[in-house]
Amino acid sequence: MRNWALVLFQRDLQLSVRIGGSALVGVLFFLAVVTVIPFGIGPDLNLLSRIGPGLLWIGALLATLLGLDRLFQADRDDGTLDLILMAGRPLEVVVLIKCLAHWVGTGLPLVVAAPFLGILLNLDPVATAAVTATLFAGTPALTLIGAIGASLTVTLRRGGLLLAILVIPLAVPTLIFGVSATDAAVRDPVPFMTPFLILCALSLIAAVVGPIASAAALRFASD
Amino acid sequence: MAFWDYANPTRFLRLVQVVLPWLAGLCVGLFAVGLYMSFFVAPEDYQQGDTVRIMYIHVPAAWLCMMCYSVMTISSLGTLVWKHPLADVSAKAAAPIGAAFTFMALVTGSLWGKPMWGTYWEWDARLTSVLVLFIMYLGLMTLWRTMDDPIKAGKAAAVLTLVGALNLPIIKFSVDWWNTLHQPASVFRFDGPTIHPDILWPLLVMAFAFTTLFFVLHLMAMRNEVLRRRVRSLRLRAASAAQPGPAAAAQPAE
Numbered sequence: 007m008r009n010w011a012l013v014l015f016q017r018d019l020q021l022s023v024r025i026g027g028s029a030l031v032g033v034l035f036f037l038a039v040v041t042v043i044p045f046g047i048g049p050d051l052n053l054l055s056r057i058g059p060g061l062l063w064i065g066a067l068l069a070t071l072l073g074l075d076r077l078f079q080a081d082r083d084d085g086t087l088d089l090i091l092m093a094g095r096p097l098e099v100v101v102l103i104k105c106l107a108h109w110v111g112t113g114l115p116l117v118v119a120a121p122f123l124g125i126l127l128n129l130d131p132v133a134t135a136a137v138t139a140t141l142f143a144g145t146p147a148l149t150l151i152g153a154i155g156a157s158l159t160v161t162l163r164r165g166g167l168l169l170a171i172l173v174i175p176l177a178v179p180t181l182i183f184g185v186s187a188t189d190a191a192v193r194d195p196v197p198f199m200t201p202f203l204i205l206c207a208l209s210l211i212a213a214v215v216g217p218i219a220s221a222a223a224l225r226f227a228s229d
Numbered sequence: 230m231a232f233w234d235y236a237n238p239t240r241f242l243r244l245v246q247v248v249l250p251w252l253a254g255l256c257v258g259l260f261a262v263g264l265y266m267s268f269f270v271a272p273e274d275y276q277q278g279d280t281v282r283i284m285y286i287h288v289p290a291a292w293l294c295m296m297c298y299s300v301m302t303i304s305s306l307g308t309l310v311w312k313h314p315l316a317d318v319s320a321k322a323a324a325p326i327g328a329a330f331t332f333m334a335l336v337t338g339s340l341w342g343k344p345m346w347g348t349y350w351e352w353d354a355r356l357t358s359v360l361v362l363f364i365m366y367l368g369l370m371t372l373w374r375t376m377d378d379p380i381k382a383g384k385a386a387a388v389l390t391l392v393g394a395l396n397l398p399i400i401k402f403s404v405d406w407w408n409t410l411h412q413p414a415s416v417f418r419f420d421g422p423t424i425h426p427d428i429l430w431p432l433l434v435m436a437f438a439f440t441t442l443f444f445v446l447h448l449m450a451m452r453n454e455v456l457r458r459r460v461r462s463l464r465l466r467a468a469s470a471a472q473p474g475p476a477a478a479a480q481p482a483e
Contacts, residue, residue, distance in 0.1 A: 154392055162376070182406065201406075211399075226385060
């Protein structure tokens with residue numbers, strides 16, 4: 007990997023995990039969402055284990071949406087974004103690296119936390135493994151699609167809510183295939199690999215479309 | 230090339246002035262014929278009775294909400310690729326019309342669903358993907374409203390429209406997948422191999438009527454948007470004439 011890419015990755019990661027960053031807030035939010043759901047629908051363990059994978063996916067989606075406005079906002083506020091735009095590096099690659107660092111800082115902790123939250127929802131080991139695997143394959147797609155919304159709303163003062171509205175329709179396929187792959191592992195209506203491979207494909211598509219569209223939006227926002 | 234001649238807004242407005250009365254007249258005529266045919270000529274369905282007449286509003290509205298997104302996609306390409314000055318006007322004008330048709334398709338669909346399925350809302354694959362489309366229209370309109378510079382808002386909305394156009398087939402496919410996995414086959418389907426001509430003709434006339442209605446509304450909305458931008462630039466010029474120089478801007482108290 008080229009040196010500047012590595013430096014950018016390390017910088018973003020360090021900023022997100024140190025004081026002032028917000029990487030672990032996402033995990034706490036995930037925990038809070040999963041904790042509050044049994045208060046809404048009742049403590050029935052059978053029901054919880056049936057809808058648990060879907061709950062974990064929705065919690066991960068919400069936690070990802072919550073952290074997305076930090077992707078470009080802080081860099082725009084202190085002027086770093088303008089320097090990045092003027093540095094002459096390919097902006098698509100820059101966006102991809104920033105998304106990768108953001109995912110390692112916010113998405114990966116969600117994946118790690120999912121098995122522990124699965125215990126709270128009475129998931130059996132197979133379902134827990136399936137949810138963790140699908141979150142691992144699917145949360146990059148959420149971050150990369152979310153980057154489009156983050157760059158479109160970067161000039162707005164309070165873009166967080168609008169960002170969620172713009173991103174949720176685009177995140178529907180990821181959610182569907184994440185949950186149906188988990189369903190396939192538990193109840194076996196179709197082989198697990200079919201929806202899982204489609205989920206991986208969605209992440210790969212997002213890795214192409216997300217940086218291109220996001221870089222275009224950042225260029226338009228700056229001039 | 231005619232396409233570029235109408236990059237000039239004044240020429241475009243002159244064209245609209247000529248075309249619009251004819252198009253509006255055609256639209257009224259088609260609606261008169263289409264509504265007469267669908268209410269009095271078309272037969273009742275042997276199972277659904279008179280409620281089948283909802284179809285003559287519902288199906289054209291559903292077609293139109295897809296066509297409107299296509300118009301917006303082409304306009305967004307015009308904004309980003311050719312930088313046509315009227316392209317973002319066209320995209321902005323089309324979004325509320327598309328949202329209205331989508332809403333109409335959802336409402337008539339749910340009114341039709343009550344007597345047929347026994348429920349106003351069914352998480353059917355088509356209904357769900359139209360609902361997602363509706364949310365996308367509303368998101369685009371909100372994005373337009375949050376940015377005060379129309380040029381920047383146009384470019385941002387164009388990026389989002391194109392991403393949405395790429396995603397719509399994926400959303401449709403995934404919703405179909407989700408629906409077949411979670412639910413048995415839908416209650417509603419057309420009986421028989423094809424639609425009978427007695428039903429098809431009113432439907433086609435209504436579809437044409439809705440399409441002309443879309444173009445009438447679209448041209449009117451584009452004209453209004455051009456005029457609105459003129460008012461905006463006149464106001465900006467008046468404001469800068471009233472406060473000349475950067476010194477005045479730095480000391481607003483004086």
